Amino acid sequence: MIRRALAGLAFVLAGAAAPMPEARLLSFDDLSGWAEDDHAAALDVFLSTCGDMRGRDWATLCAFARTGPEPRAFFERFFLPVEWQGEALFTGYYEPELRGDRWPSDYYHVPLYAPPPELPTSGPWLTRRQIEETGVMEDRGLALAWVADPVDAVFLQIQGSGRIRLPGGEMMRLGYAAANRREYSSLGEMLIERGIFEPHEVSAERIRAWVRANPEEGAELIRRNDSYVFFRRVDDVPADQGPLGAMNRSVTPMRSLAVDPAYVPLGAPVWMEKAGAEPMARLMVAQDTGSAIKGPQRADIFFGTGREAGRAAGTIRDGGRLVMLLPIQLAHAVAADPGTEIR
Known part of the structure; x- marks a missing residue:
């Protein structure tokens, strides 16, 4: 994803791969709210990445999409809905926007680093605690920016970008x-385990406020999260566009999803029916990934940039269902044999 989120933390497990779940072929009439969606908005997002997809079917459909077809008819004529069996879980992510500086000061004192040259390309490196307590990154010209909190x-x-x-x-x-390829530990979950918050009380604002009120304990809490992410400058993406997703293209608020590419091809249209306090039914595009996004019915909704987007994304943990739209022949092949190559 963007990232995004905890990217680089996945570990390769030895042994045989798990069998693919059953794939069920649906009709567009089975998609609740399909007729009411803004298919033109979804087509615009599909066009932003379909040219990067592999496979003759995808290339043909992308070329035709560029001719300006009627959006809803385009999807209904050339695709079929396919649903992997499994329990769905939707979460949200966003692009933070922070105040900072290129140089450290008493106020901006928390560095954001580029990766060091000795960082291995595989296997774990130093933990967060080791990075921070040994000063291994300091005074090497690796700090890209400094923030206050x-x-x-x-x-x-x-989030993996900002x-x-x-x-x-x-x-x-x-x-x-x-x-650094170390295991990620959630600050919120650690605070719940310590009895400081109940699960329904955890939010980014509450975590931030607790660490500010308890700076020594807060610093120790942060160091218990072994994961550490390094950044790069992304100067070629205009400020009015979203951050880069896994397809190296800007993602679009409320139309881009992070998915598990083992089950959903990146660039594919995906119909989402999210349950919860604020149900959502709309056509999205799979344009991002994340190491926490694993499974056939797992997805992360991109909410946009800034603190308000972060607040909205942080409230999402809902069920529902995820239905990918595949080219007709590919859809039939996957429904007949879930092990079919989908990319």
Whole structure:
């Protein structure tokens, strides 16, 4: 994802791969709310990445999509809905926007680093605690920017990308570059385990406030999360566009999803029916990934940039269902044999 989120933390497990779940072929009449959606908005997002997809079917459909077909008819004529069996879980993610500076000061004292040259390309590196306590990153010209709040820095690492608003209003955009490949531990879950918050009380704002009120305990809490993410400058993405997803294209608020590419091909249209306090039914596009996004019915909704988007994304943990739209022949092949190559 973007990232995004905890990218680089997945570990390869030995042994035989798990069998693919059953894939069920549906009709568009089975998709609740299909007729009411803005198919033109979804087609625009599909066009932003379909040219990067593999396979003759995808290339043909992408070329035709560029001719300006009627959007709903395009999807209904050339695709079929396919649903992997399993329990759905939707969460949300966003692009943080923080105030910071290129240089450290008493106020901006938390660094955001580029990866060091000795970072291995595989296997784990130093833990967060070791990185911070040994000073291995200091005074090497690796700090890209400095921010004020250590919790904001951790949240930026979790999301995997973000914007830094510099003094004078200039914007610096950072993207995921690498990670230390250590296990991620949630600050919220650790606070729940310690009895400081109940599960329904946890939010980014509450975590931030607790760490500020308890700076020594807060610093120790943060260091218990072994994961550490490094960044790179992303200067070629305009400020009015979303951050880069896994397809190296900007993602779109409320139309881009992070998925597990083992089950959903990146670039594919995906129909989402999210339950919860604020149900949502709309056509999305699978344009991002994340190491926490694993499984046939797992997806992360991109909510946009800034604190309001972060608040909205942080409230999402809902069920529902995820239905991918595949080219007709491919859809039939997957329904007959779930092990069919879908990319």
